[in-house]
Amino acid sequence: MERPSRLLLVSELRVRNSAYDVSLSRSLLTWKRRTSSPVYHPFRPSVCHSVSVSEIISVREEEEENGCKDDGSWKKINEREGKDCRQAFTVLHVERCPQHRWRCAEVSFTCPEAALCQRWVTGIREQLAAIASRPKQLLVYINPYSGKQHGKHIYEQKVAPLFALAGVTTHVIVTEHANYARDHLRTEAELKKFDGVVCVGGDGMFSEIIHGLIWRSQVDGGVDPNCADESLLPSSLRIGIIPAGSTDCICFATVGSNDPVTSALHIIVGDSQPMDVCSVHHNNTFLRYSVSLLGYGFYGDVLTDSERKRWMGPARYDLSGVKMFLTHHYYEGTVSYLPARGIMGTPRDASRCRSGCVICQHNGRLISKKAERYQMDEETDREGEGEWKTIRGKFLAINAASMSCACPRSPKGLSPAAHLADGTTDLILVRKCSRFDFLRHLLRHTSKDDQFDLNFVEVHRVRRFCFTPRHCQSDSDLDLRENGKHQIFGQICRNHPACGCAPAYSSWNCDGEILTHTAIDVRVHSNLIKLFARGIEEPTVFDDLTNPCAI
Numbered sequence: 220m221e222r223p224s225r226l227l228l229v230s231e232l233r234v235r236n237s238a239y240d241v242s243l244s245r246s247l248l249t250w251k252r253r254t255s256s257p258v259y260h261p262f263r264p265s266v267c268h269s270v271s272v273s274e275i276i277s278v279r280e281e282e283e284e285n286g287c288k289d290d291g292s293w294k295k296i297n298e299r300e301g302k303d304c305r306q307a308f309t310v311l312h313v314e315r316c317p318q319h320r321w322r323c324a325e326v327s328f329t330c331p332e333a334a335l336c337q338r339w340v341t342g343i344r345e346q347l348a349a350i351a352s353r354p355k356q357l358l359v360y361i362n363p364y365s366g367k368q369h370g371k372h373i374y375e376q377k378v379a380p381l382f383a384l385a386g387v388t389t390h391v392i393v394t395e396h397a398n399y400a401r402d403h404l405r406t407e408a409e410l411k412k413f414d415g416v417v418c419v420g421g422d423g424m425f426s427e428i429i430h431g432l433i434w435r436s437q438v439d440g441g442v443d444p445n446c447a448d449e450s451l452l453p454s455s456l457r458i459g460i461i462p463a464g465s466t467d468c469i470c471f472a473t474v475g476s477n478d479p480v481t482s483a484l485h486i487i488v489g490d491s492q493p494m495d496v497c498s499v500h501h502n503n504t505f506l507r508y509s510v511s512l513l514g515y516g517f518y519g520d521v522l523t524d525s526e527r528k529r530w531m532g533p534a535r536y537d538l539s540g541v542k543m544f545l546t547h548h549y550y551e552g553t554v555s556y557l558p559a560r561g562i563m564g565t566p567r568d569a570s571r572c573r574s575g576c577v578i579c580q581h582n583g584r585l586i587s588k589k590a591e592r593y594q595m596d597e598e599t600d601r602e603g604e605g606e607w608k609t610i611r612g613k614f615l616a617i618n619a620a621s622m623s624c625a626c627p628r629s630p631k632g633l634s635p636a637a638h639l640a641d642g643t644t645d646l647i648l649v650r651k652c653s654r655f656d657f658l659r660h661l662l663r664h665t666s667k668d669d670q671f672d673l674n675f676v677e678v679h680r681v682r683r684f685c686f687t688p689r690h691c692q693s694d695s696d697l698d699l700r701e702n703g704k705h706q707i708f709g710q711i712c713r714n715h716p717a718c719g720c721a722p723a724y725s726s727w728n729c730d731g732e733i734l735t736h737t738a739i740d741v742r743v744h745s746n747l748i749k750l751f752a753r754g755i756e757e758p759t760v761f762d763d764l765t766n767p768c769a770i
């Protein structure tokens with residue numbers, strides 16, 4: 220509880236015609252109803268409220284209904300006398316709703332005199348202006364074709380008015396084609412003018428934004444993105460996601476809901492959530508970055524099939540999901556991985572990555588210390604931190620989840636205990652099994668049962684991994700896609716009934732985009748980007764203790 224000496228303003232004001240003791244400190248705005256009777260009244264609703272200053276959106280001066288507005292006579296007299304007659308102000312603030320949703324609520328305070336009202340408005344505005352983490356100028360990209368193609372409407376109706384209320388200025392760009400946002404960020408955008416980038420769309424659009432920003436940071440800092448062993452430079456601009464796509468798993472897993480208003484409020488209050496990014500290379504050539512799912516086999520095939528059904532909108536994934544489940548293809552290959560050693564947490568933990576996650580903070584610090592040590596001693600063997608393990612086999616799915624990948628289809632996600640910023644990815648290997656068993660595994664993504672507790676599934680928390688497919692036609696480890704033969708062999712294997720074997724290749728689903736190669740080298744870069752989010756909030760039993768009214 221804060222000491223009274225820290226209070227910046229204390230007044231008796233009126234809220235809905237009742238008298239309240241209102242106080243403002245650097246961290247809290249509190250209003251407590253004055254009671255005429257000292258006797259405890261069991262049926263009286265709660266009379267004390269507080270809102271964190273960091274969650275105030277803005278403050279608006281109001282004109283007093285009875286005096287200023289009515290016939291104007293009172294106002295006119297005041298104006299003639301050079302007095303400001305505004306005696307009420309409204310505070311717009313974050314209100315928490317079920318399912319991690321935030322709303323903009325408001326409370327109006329009436330003051331006995333205009334000068335006091337002005338002191339309050341100025342006092343609150345000064346506190347808001349002192350919050351350095353709040354963005355003032357944002358660069359907004361809207362993909363008009365995401366999800367159900369409502370991106371533009373969502374932004375204009377739900378988000379832009381909130382930014383205007385909060386005094387956030389924006390430069391809005393509606394993309395004209397795929398990779399428009401990525402290329403604009405890479406080459407043209409004057410990033411120095413902005414405090415963050417907002418992406419209105421789905422996971423694919425978010426992927427464009429991080430590709431533009433990460434590329435720009437490397438080029439500006441002289442880092443070669445093609446070198447798989449290079450440590451990447453973090454991007455200084457935070458990214459906000461206004462969900463308007465088909466899966467929106469990055470928004471869901473970092474905020475807890477896919478709600479544009481909630482996301483806009485997290486941006487306005489200047490939240491910050493660090494995130495791991497995987498770089499994907501093939502033969503020391505950069506392919507893509509991934510923050511959510513890298514999936515070969517089932518999820519790669521679902522994506523390939525669903526791309527042809529884009530016109531169906533989000534339902535395309537359900538149809539392709541059922542189709543690929545029935546197709547039941549498995550793929551042969553070799554997975555090598557570098558287990559994450561000395562870190563806190565395992566993929567089978569019951570605890571979850573939540574706002575202020577201790578595991579992310581601990582592991583993030585540990586990994587950056589290791590990186591510093593490596594930079595000081597160039598001779599150190601980077602892979603000396605652990606031993607590579609190799610698994611050869613036939614797999615229905617190979618998934619790397621760098622975060623839980625929670626989404627409305629699977630609220631706990633592909634790897635429920637994965638962390639947003641712990642410097643690792645969870646490598647999930649689903650070996651060839653019966654359709655019935657695979658269905659059991661898939662259905663467990665939507666229930667409380669553990670999807671890893673099956674003898675054909677294994678999961679490893681890793682820092683790096685490589686995959687090499689085994690070919691249908693030969694044992695060579697060459698990736699035939701490179702010289703164009705894959706298409707031919709792929710077709711023969713898929714379509715030729717006499718072949719009898721599964722198709723040679725699947726494709727990698729990299730955050731919803733198809734990779735051009737199947738043999739890949741994946742490395743996790745801890746805390747490479749930051750989002751305007753705070754991780755999923757969990758109400759705690761201590762919440763009441765932080766509320767001075769409760770004590």
Ligand SMILES: Nc1ncnc2c1ncn2[C@@H]1O[C@H](COP(=O)(O)OP(=O)(O)OP(=O)(O)O)[C@@H](O)[C@H]1O
Nearest residue numbers: 365366394395396420421422423424464465466467
């Ligand atoms: N103006 C545009 N015209 C066509 N495609 C675009 C345009 N702008 C972006 N894209 C591309 O559209 C693709 C899909 O976008 P997005 O991810 O926003 O929606 P989604 O696929 O419906 O959602 P999710 O990725 O969450 O499943 C991305 O690959 C992106 O590069």
Ligand SMILES: CCCCCCCCCCCCC/C=C/[C@@H](O)[C@H](CO)NC(=O)CCCCC
Nearest residue numbers: 422466468511512536540624629661664730731
């Ligand atoms: C037959 C019963 C099946 C029930 C299975 C439910 C399992 C759902 C797990 C969902 C995991 C989503 C992982 C997120 C991946 C995103 O990066 C990507 C881009 O948005 N989306 C997809 O690839 C879309 C993937 C859609 C998969 C269905």
Ligand SMILES: [Ca+2]
Nearest residue numbers: 621638641643
């Ligand atoms: Ca992670």
